[in-house]
Structures are given as structure tokens and as C-alpha cells.
Amino acid sequence: MEANLRWVLLTAVAPVAWGANYYVTRAFLPADLPLWGAALRALPAGLILLALCRRRPRGAWWWRSAVLGLLNTGVFFALLYVASQLLATSVAATVMAASPLAMMLIAWALAAERPARAHLAGALLGLGGVGLLVLTRTGPVSLPGLAASVTAMLVSSCGYVLAGRWRDGADVLASTSWQLIAGGLVLLPAAAIAEGAPPAPTLPELLALGYVTVVATALAFCAWFAGLRHLPAGTVGLIGLLNPLTGVLLGTAVAGEELGPSQVVGLLLVPAGVVLGRPRTAGRRAAAHRAGAVEQVAAGRLGRGGRPGPTGGPGSVGRCGSGGRSGSGGRCGSGGKTG
Numbered sequence: 001m002e003a004n005l006r007w008v009l010l011t012a013v014a015p016v017a018w019g020a021n022y023y024v025t026r027a028f029l030p031a032d033l034p035l036w037g038a039a040l041r042a043l044p045a046g047l048i049l050l051a052l053c054r055r056r057p058r059g060a061w062w063w064r065s066a067v068l069g070l071l072n073t074g075v076f077f078a079l080l081y082v083a084s085q086l087l088a089t090s091v092a093a094t095v096m097a098a099s100p101l102a103m104m105l106i107a108w109a110l111a112a113e114r115p116a117r118a119h120l121a122g123a124l125l126g127l128g129g130v131g132l133l134v135l136t137r138t139g140p141v142s143l144p145g146l147a148a149s150v151t152a153m154l155v156s157s158c159g160y161v162l163a164g165r166w167r168d169g170a171d172v173l174a175s176t177s178w179q180l181i182a183g184g185l186v187l188l189p190a191a192a193i194a195e196g197a198p199p200a201p202t203l204p205e206l207l208a209l210g211y212v213t214v215v216a217t218a219l220a221f222c223a224w225f226a227g228l229r230h231l232p233a234g235t236v237g238l239i240g241l242l243n244p245l246t247g248v249l250l251g252t253a254v255a256g257e258e259l260g261p262s263q264v265v266g267l268l269l270v271p272a273g274v275v276l277g278r279p280r281t282a283g284r285r286a287a288a289h290r291a292g293a294v295e296q297v298a299a300g301r302l303g304r305g306g307r308p309g310p311t312g313g314p315g316s317v318g319r320c321g322s323g324g325r326s327g328s329g330g331r332c333g334s335g336g337k338t339g
Contacts, residue, residue, distance in 0.1 A: 004230075007227055007230040007231050008231065008239065010223050010226055011223055011224060011228075013219065013223040014221070014223045014224035014227070014240075015239060015243035016242050016243075016246050017216045017219065017220040018216055018246075019242060019243040019250070020216070020247075020250060021211075021216040022089045022092045022247045023089045023251065024208050024211055024212060025037070025081060025084035025208075026084050026085055026089055026092075028207075028208035029081075029085075029205060029208050029209065030205065031085040032195070033198060034082045035078055035190050035195050036191040036198045037077075037078075037081045037209075037212075038074070038077035038078040038080075038081050038183075038191075039184050039187035039188050039190075039191050041081075041209075041213050041216075041217055042073045042074070042180045042181075042184035042187060042217070043184025043185065043187075043188070044184075045214070045218040045221075046073075046176075046177050046179070046182075046184055049173060049177035049218055049222070050174075050178075050181065052173065052222070053173045053177055055171075057178050059169065060169070061170055061178065064162075064166050065175070065179055067159075067162065068166075068175070068182070069179040069184075069186065070182070071155055071159030072156050072159040072160065072163070073179050073183025074182075074186045074190075075152070075156075076152050076155055077187075079152035080148075080152050082148040083148040083149035086144055086148065087141070087142055087145040087149060088251055088257045089247050089248075090252060090259060090263075090267075091141065091146075091251075092145070092149060092247065093243065093248060094130060094244045094248065094266070095130050095149045095150070095153075096149060096152070096244075097126075097241070097243055097244035097270050106161060107157075107161050121276060122272075122273040124273070125269055125273035125276060126269060126270045126271075126272070128266075129266040129267065129268070129269025129272070129273060130266065130270060131266070132263070132265060132266030163175070172228075173222075173225055176221055176225075241271045244267070244270060245271075248267060
């Protein structure tokens with residue numbers, strides 16, 4: 001029991017870090033440098049993870065890392081940065097919390113992975129909660145920010161589906177490091193061309209960037225993967241709900257955002273949909289499922305409970321995120337690359 005509690009607490013570091021990433025990005029990082037912000041998040045974090053796993057890509061993983069890095073890191077981190085800047089922290093966190101449900105639907109469309117009725121009901125419930133939260137706000141909601149958030153979800157979901165099909169020949173930590181590095185290398189020239197040389201950061205910006213890179217990406221992914229190795233995928237999925245909860249708490253308590261009764265209902269419907277969308281694994285299959293949970297969940301296949309987060313999963317990462325992918329940092333695990 002004590003050992004499981006320790007793993008639960010360690011795993012919780014990831015969704016809390018991804019949930020806080022929305023506020024840190026919005027409050028402390030420059031709004032007009034999304035490409036540099038994404039590049040300086042991805043590349044150093046990827047190098048840290050590469051130093052831990054000490055594995056280089058082989059064979060098909062060279063081009064796979066490039067494709068997944070573009071989708072799960074390059075495009076995802078940049079769009080997530082834009083969404084974090086333009087949307088209220090509570091809105092950004094809750095919209096991205098629906099990424100496991102979106103991934104399930106995309107996996108159905110692209111990979112013919114038909115979900116059960118309960119999973120579809122969970123997806124509709126969660127997406128309805130997002131709609132209620134966004135459409136009933138008294139203040140204006142940035143349409144470009146909302147578009148960036150939804151596009152980030154769709155792009156990373158496609159990447160997670162591909163990652164789920166390309167699990168052979170690489171463990172999750174190694175493949176995540178390669179994706180982060182590949183995405184960072186793509187972002188660097190794009191940032192230099194589109195945004196010019198980055199200005200010298202102020203001390204608050206430097207500290208915020210350190211948090212986003214080290215805590216919300218490298219440390220969060222390591223904590224997430226450790227939890228996936230020692231806890232059932234369903235438990236990790238529930239822990240992932242700390243991501244939107246953290247974002248909403250920071251948005252209301254620190255950033256002064258207000259939520260009316262309808263927004264509170266919408267907020268509650270999203271995690272309820274994620275819980276409803278989890279599979280019911282039979283007891284005798286639990287051990288085998290747990291053994292494959294790292295690859296499946298971090299690949300973004302969250303709607304099926306295992307991934308896919310930058311958030312993470314990203315996001316996070318990320319998965320993972322994933323991230324967010326994660327998230328930011330996002331995006332991976334049952335919360336996707338959400339941060």
C-alpha cells in the first residue's frame with residue numbers, strides 16, 4: 001500500500017505540472033514568440049531524456065521520429081503555446097483535457113479501432129462539457145485560441161495513433177526523447193525565420209522557461225512513465241484528471257478567472273466523460289494489460305485506456321504529454337499530451 005501511494009504521488013507530478021504549464025506560459029512567457037517557446041521547451045527536454053535512456057534511433061525509427069516529432073512535438077507545442085496565451089487558463093486546460101476522447105474518435109476513423117458504446121457515451125459527455133464551458137462564458141472566448149487548442153488536439157491525436165502502430169523497436173522514454181529532439185530541430189529554423197532572433201529573456205521569463213522545459217516536460221515525462229510501469233492504466237487515467245483540475249484552480253485562484261454555475265457543470269462533465277470512456281479490464285487480463293500499458297498509453301491510445309501525452313500527453317509529451325503529450329507540456333498517459 002505504501003509503495004503504491006509513493007508511485008501515485010510520483011505520477012501525480014506529471015498532470016499537476018502540465019496543468020500549471022498553461023498558467024506559467026500565459027503569465028510569464030512572451031505572447032509573440034510561440035515557435036521559440038516551443039523549440040526551447042522541446043529540444044533541451046529531449047536532450048535530457050536522451051541522456052537518461054542513452055539510445056539512438058535505428059532503422060525506421062529515424063524517419064518515424066521525424067514524423068512523430070513534427071506532429072507530437074513541433075506543431076503540438078507551438079499550437080499549445082498559442083492556446084495558452086489566448087485562452088483563459090481554465091478554458092485551455094479543460095479543452096485539452098478532452099484530448100483522450102478526441103484520440104479515441106480519431107483512432108476509430110483512422111485505424112478502425114471501434115470503441116464500445118460506453119466509450120462513445122464518455123466522448124460525447126466530455127465534449128459536451130467542453131462546449132458548455134466555452135459557450136456559456138460571460139466573457140469573450142478567443143476564437144483563434146480555441147482553434148489553436150482544437151487543432152493541437154487533432155494533430156497530436158493523429159500522431160498518437162501512428163505512435164500506437166509504431167511501437168516496435170523502441171521503448172517509450174527513448175522514442176519520446178527522439179520525438180522531442182526532432183521536433184525541436186524542426187522548430188529552430190522555423191522560429192529564426194518567422195520570429196527572428198529571440199530577445200534576451202528577463203529573469204521571470206528565464207525561470208518560467210526553466211519550469212516549462214525541465215519540470216513540465218522532462219521531469220513530468222519521467223514521472224509519468226514511472227507511474228505507467230508500476231500502476232494499472234486505469235489508475236494512471238484517474239491521476240491524469242489532475243491536469244484540468246490544476247489548470248482551473250490556478251486560473252480561478254491566481255489569475256482571477258470566474259466560473260459560473262454552467263461552467264462548473266461543464267468542467268465536471270469533462271472528467272466524468274474521461275472516466276466513463278475508460279475500459280473495464282477483466283481481472284485475469286490486468287497483468288498483461290499493465291505490462292503493455294507504457295507503450296499503449298504513452299502512444300496516445302487513451303480512449304481505450306492503453307496514450308497517447310507532449311501532453312501530455314505532452315502532453316503531454318508528452319503523450320507522451322506525451323505529453324500533454326502532457327503538457328506541454330504537456331502530452332501522454334490517460335490524460336494525453338495535454339500540457
